[in-house]
Amino acid sequence: MLYFIEQTNIKNLIIDLVKRWNVVAPIEQDGKDVLLEKLPESSEKLEKYLGRISLNSKTANKQTLIPPKEIFFPQSELMFTYSTHSTAKKEFKIESPASTTDTDTAKPVLFFGIKPCDYYALNITGSFFKNGFEDFYYLSKSKNYLALIFGCITPPEPESCFCSSAGTGPVLSKEKGQDFDIQFIEENAGGYFVETGTDRGDEFIKANSRYFKDLSDRKSSVKRLKDIKERAFKNIELSVDFEKALTIMEEGARSGDTSTGLLNSVYGKIADRCIYCGSCLYACPTCTCFNIYDSTESTVVASERTFPLNGERVRVWDACVFSGYTREASGHNPRGESYTRAARRYEHKLKYDPAVYGRSSCTGCGRCLTACPVNIGMSTFIREITENHEK
Amino acid sequence: MKNEYIPYPAEIVSIRKETYDVKTYKLRFSDPKLAESFSYKQGQFVQVSVLGTGEAPISITSSPTRKGFLELTMRATGRITNAIYGMHTGDTVFIRGPYGNSFPFKELKGRDIAFVAGGIGLAPVRSLINFIFDNRHLFGHITILYGAKTPKDICFKDEIKQWAGIRDTSVYVTVDRADETWRENIGVVTSLYPKAGLKGDNSTAVLCGPPVMIKFAARELLNYGFVSDNIIVTLERYMKCGIGKCGHCNIGGLYVCTDGPVFTWKQVGEFPEIENVF
Ligand SMILES: Cc1cc2nc3c(=O)[nH]c(=O)nc-3n(C[C@H](O)[C@H](O)[C@H](O)COP(=O)(O)OP(=O)(O)OC[C@H]3O[C@@H](n4cnc5c(N)ncnc54)[C@H](O)[C@@H]3O)c2cc1C
Ligand code: SF4
Ligand code: SF4
Ligand code: FES
Numbered sequence: 001m002l003y004f005i006e007q008t009n010i011k012n013l014i015i016d017l018v019k020r021w022n023v024v025a026p027i028e029q030d031g032k033d034v035l036l037e038k039l040p041e042s043s044e045k046l047e048k049y050l051g052r053i054s055l056n057s058k059t060a061n062k063q064t065l066i067p068p069k070e071i072f073f074p075q076s077e078l079m080f081t082y083s084t085h086s087t088a089k090k091e092f093k094i095e096s097p098a099s100t101t102d103t104d105t106a107k108p109v110l111f112f113g114i115k116p117c118d119y120y121a122l123n124i125t126g127s128f129f130k131n132g133f134e135d136f137y138y139l140s141k142s143k144n145y146l147a148l149i150f151g152c153i154t155p156p157e158p159e160s161c162f163c164s165s166a167g168t169g170p171v172l173s174k175e176k177g178q179d180f181d182i183q184f185i186e187e188n189a190g191g192y193f194v195e196t197g198t199d200r201g202d203e204f205i206k207a208n209s210r211y212f213k214d215l216s217d218r219k220s221s222v223k224r225l226k227d228i229k230e231r232a233f234k235n236i237e238l239s240v241d242f243e244k245a246l247t248i249m250e251e252g253a254r255s256g257d258t259s260t261g262l263l264n265s266v267y268g269k270i271a272d273r274c275i276y277c278g279s280c281l282y283a284c285p286t287c288t289c290f291n292i293y294d295s296t297e298s299t300v301v302a303s304e305r306t307f308p309l310n311g312e313r314v315r316v317w318d319a320c321v322f323s324g325y326t327r328e329a330s331g332h333n334p335r336g337e338s339y340t341r342a343a344r345r346y347e348h349k350l351k352y353d354p355a356v357y358g359r360s361s362c363t364g365c366g367r368c369l370t371a372c373p374v375n376i377g378m379s380t381f382i383r384e385i386t387e388n389h390e391k
Numbered sequence: 392m393k394n395e396y397i398p399y400p401a402e403i404v405s406i407r408k409e410t411y412d413v414k415t416y417k418l419r420f421s422d423p424k425l426a427e428s429f430s431y432k433q434g435q436f437v438q439v440s441v442l443g444t445g446e447a448p449i450s451i452t453s454s455p456t457r458k459g460f461l462e463l464t465m466r467a468t469g470r471i472t473n474a475i476y477g478m479h480t481g482d483t484v485f486i487r488g489p490y491g492n493s494f495p496f497k498e499l500k501g502r503d504i505a506f507v508a509g510g511i512g513l514a515p516v517r518s519l520i521n522f523i524f525d526n527r528h529l530f531g532h533i534t535i536l537y538g539a540k541t542p543k544d545i546c547f548k549d550e551i552k553q554w555a556g557i558r559d560t561s562v563y564v565t566v567d568r569a570d571e572t573w574r575e576n577i578g579v580v581t582s583l584y585p586k587a588g589l590k591g592d593n594s595t596a597v598l599c600g601p602p603v604m605i606k607f608a609a610r611e612l613l614n615y616g617f618v619s620d621n622i623i624v625t626l627e628r629y630m631k632c633g634i635g636k637c638g639h640c641n642i643g644g645l646y647v648c649t650d651g652p653v654f655t656w657k658q659v660g661e662f663p664e665i666e667n668v669f
Pocket of ligand 2: 115154162164365366
């Protein structure tokens, strides 16, 4: 179905939505960076946010500095608190915050304004955390979330965005088999076309029908939307041969293939330049690795534990490019050599995830390149291997 | 939805000193219902917590055939294992699990089995050894080859003697460096192969130990007619979550914590070259 919403109605819609949803929107910060923030319910506080929402391509279409995974998988997250009085007396307590009712998570999350590539990223992290053992924290935070996608008419980061190569943007189309609930496409400064792709999307429109005008039967609108989408694709400046890269990576899995030598030499070159800061992986919307540690009020030295002992078990983002990531207690480190860590980072996205999930876990969002202090990124890696691969 | 990350209190019922830095802890969950319902398979591991210090993956060394308790054997290596080393009977640790795959039962049934273990690597295979002895009629000849650095590093001394007395079972122990009391074999564990008369046909080998030992012990088995499908190894990787989420233990598209830690030598041969497993 196709609808239209006037620019002036966006504000009122949000004011309505915060009552029923935990609305998360891209908010421009003082330094012009855009970050996802939860909108407050009180109208007074909300007012301060409404003027800083970054939705329009002409004004402030910026990519969020930190990817949306942080809403369901925060950089640092409390797993549970513990208190124990001694190991011998059975006085201890473990409490998980998410299991005691957190009023904030009782309302489902609604992303108001998420880029198509990030919408894909959430699908990817969501299925990862659901696969096999279910991840309690991610899944309880993300329960019943809804994403209102805002397509990119012009790419927010023209030098980094390569979504059209990865097949995740800059706008989505049902005709291409792309699933989505709701997508907003800016028509002009006056408002947005709103497309629904599922019953859930239609229900959302119905529940907020006073803000939306039904255009489904208007041929001219359908045509105009098609034109805008085509223009969006033309506006993408960076393109890479994603499919070819996937093929090369797959071939590289068979040892002895010509691709293996090429890949190893590219990993080596990257390893020489990379400073192993991990920025690319923290910025990546589909990287999910984490570390777990205990943080205690008193300092605990080996076996000399002092009581009472109160603290928290915390999980934090981690990155496979760090040398300690795979170091075992015995000192043995399977990925001690730096090029093996460079390889892991690319092979996970372009070789193993396609093999296991049937799709790459790189969305082409370009954040890794933007974040990298020495200018290495997924798009540069893909160009390096596809342009030097003869066949 | 169950929160898999929450560990449950378990009391140390008894402690046995194996060597100067290894102890075996018998544990029982404090919650009687959990103590009753907790079930596991030979080869699986648990995540053991010392609150305030952290969590470490430790293999279950008891056999699932012996119910109501859980045995873990730990070498004091770092923060957690040292904290537990300093604990006493009646103290509490926290446990979640069991995790990982297990030694295959169907594939082992009816076959001769050769165990090759090094150091504390005997702990995880001990679970399978006792499982087999509790179901003795289902398996063929059992050979146990065990290597330790010095006689002082040998774990499960009394039990090894007991095993040697079971019918259709041969046990050989070797040390890298002997002392004046040592009367048995000296040399690495592979030096026991000729003595034990290992033969690949109708035999499966089960290996556990430090990475270098596994590498040489498995390669040498190929010279004794074992095919890579019939060589089973258990691998160690740095682990944090134990449930396929944190990413630390991944090898290619696999996770050692959920797809392993038990693999065939054939699978190991298919691991990507960049993964320096040994
Ligand atoms: C599936 C699996 C099964 C396992 N089964 C067993 C088992 O049955 N038994 C067993 O014993 N192990 C087993 N391990 C290995 C065990 O998990 C590690 O040895 C364990 O994680 C060590 O934890 P830790 O906190 O004691 O060491 P950490 O504190 O993580 O120590 C890491 C390293 O740092 C060093 N270190 C730490 N603190 C200090 C310090 N204060 N000063 C100097 N150096 C320090 C240690 O020497 C050690 O080498 C298994 C591992 C896996 C993956
Ligand atoms: S990669 Fe595409 S969809 Fe993502 S922000 Fe850039 S232009 Fe938009
Ligand atoms: S690898 Fe780079 S381009 Fe791909 S999803 Fe991650 S941050 Fe975005
Ligand atoms: S230990 Fe976390 S993924 Fe295996």
